[in-house]
Amino acid sequence: MRSAGSLLLLIAGGVTTGAPVFAQTRPADVAAEAPSALSVTVYRAPYRASGSIDLDRLEGFALVSETRVVRLPAGESRLRFEGVADGIEPASAIVTGLGDGVLEKNRDAALLSPSTLVAAALGRPVELIRTNPKTGKVERRDATILAGGDSGGSGGGSDGVVMKTADGIEALRCSGLPETFSFENAAGLASRPTLSVRVRTAAPLSAQVTLSYLARGFDWAADYTATLAADGKHMDLGAWVTLANGNGVGFPQAHTQVVAGRVNREQATVEPIDLGGPIVATCWPRGSTSDTPEILQVKKAMPFGMAPEPMAGRMAAPTAAMALQEVAVDAQRVMQEQLGDLKLYRVPETTTVASRQSKQVRLLDRSAIPIVTVYGAELSTSNPVGPQPASWLLRTKNNAANHLGLPLPSGHVAVFLQHGDERLLAHESEVRDLAIDEEVEIGMGETPDVQVTATPQDVDSYRVDIANARPEAIQFELTLHFYDDSVRIRKADRPMGTKNGQPIFRLSVPANSTLTMRYQTIKSGAGAAGRIRKN
Secondary structure: OOOOOOOOOOOOOOOOOOOOOOOOOOOEEEEOOOOOEEEEEEEOOOOOOOOOOOOOOOOEEEEEEEEEEEEEOOEEEEEEEEOOOOOEOHHHOEEEOOOOOEEEEEEEOOOOOHHHHHHHOOOOEEEEEEEOOOOOOEEEEEEEEEEOOEOOOOOOOOOOOEEEEOOEEEEOOOOOOOEEEEOOOOOOOOOOOEEEEEEEEOOOEEEEEEEEEEEEEEEEEEEEEEEEOOOOOEEEEEEEEEEEEOOOOOEEEEEEEEEEOOOOOOOOOOOOOOOOOOEEEOOOOOOOOOOOOEEOOOOOOOOOOOOOOOOOOOOOOOOHHHOOOOEEEEEEEOEEEEEOOEEEEEOOOOEEEOOOEEEEEEEEEEEEEEOEEEEEEEEEOOOOEEEEEEEEEEEEEOOHHHOOOOOEOOEEEEEEEEEOOEEEEEEEEEEOOEOOOOEEEEEEEEEEEEEEEEEEOOOOEEEEEEEEOOOOOEEEEEEEEOOOOOEEEEEEOOOOEEEOOEEEEEEEEOOOEEEEEEEEEEEOOOOHHHOOOOO
């Protein structure tokens, strides 16, 4: 049975009874050139709370498109695309530019740490690098790894790294000189995630191809900052789009887009990445219990997204704790486009979506947006309510007249109050996806200046008192919730409307005053459709 990572093509000559069997031929191993152009389109995690984003748990995904040059010999080849995203879904990969020459696709994910790289190189030629600490002279020698030194990962035993050189068999670090390996000339070994395809061409071919695939470990969110003017009637609104890449591979200078809206897709199973364990270089036979095992750093086996440093110091195999979690800021402003029923926000210039990093690009800047401050409460008709603080919010409309008019993706908003020359944080809340011409409401929490009391008068009669301790009149919205579909408002002493299928009373409460309203309910068999009636 062929293993998942095997790409060998067994070619046999014509076989007839009594005829000799020709030697089997290994296809040529060809690496595609590094990407000359990149495009990354990031889709939000479908069930993530709006605005919240965790770099360690990114449940969104991305569509990655890479343009590369390939140079293929005639016949069948194993074409490797090194440096794809860790979370690539191989079944989604599409290679264009080779016609119908693509025969097979595979994801090679085993060669991603020092231990697994050494394990994969067992029995294969590598380069041993020794440095004389006194002279600084570097000596390079051909070697073959006979046994690995994995301390618990997937690299083999735990008795040190055993190698064979022209001088014989020895253990790593037993020469008395600092030693490491280079895999630069080891064909087929790569310390980065790789997608390989088996291809067939009739003649030597040099072509520019496009590789497109879906990958996990991405997400994005919108973050807003609102500054309320001293007059309480205007605000400035700014927004950033935060791009997050949890993969070990970065995408430099990529054309970047984000998509708002929920995409229905089936979640495919992705083979987990084996980070392996550290390589323990134990010297023998001189080793004793007083010797401290050394951790080997292998060239080309650095943590994802980090450039290797020649003859770097000691380092264990990469772990999640070593992930970069920086936040880069880019002042570019994204532009909104329509994508069917979804919204696409495009970064106008190329930007780097770095490995294990969050990045922010500017979404919008709007000033002097007219707003209305609204106080309110949501009550159940079946429960009495003692004095409790009302909630309050800032409301405007998402249109050009109010200096907006851009589809706003859901996200987190921080509201600041202008106090003299300072901006002080007042509240943080979430906003949902908002289309053009929809109402924009930014919750501000509770206020002790406005208190609400609900008191049942008898079986079907209720009284609500709204006390306003502020020095100015306020707009107040009282929303009633029914948990019985047969209940409706029979009578109220204030005009009533509806919002989201529930009765709502929009009231003006004078300064330093208490407003009282009364209403009656009735049960009927009319059901939900007839439970609300305007007076």
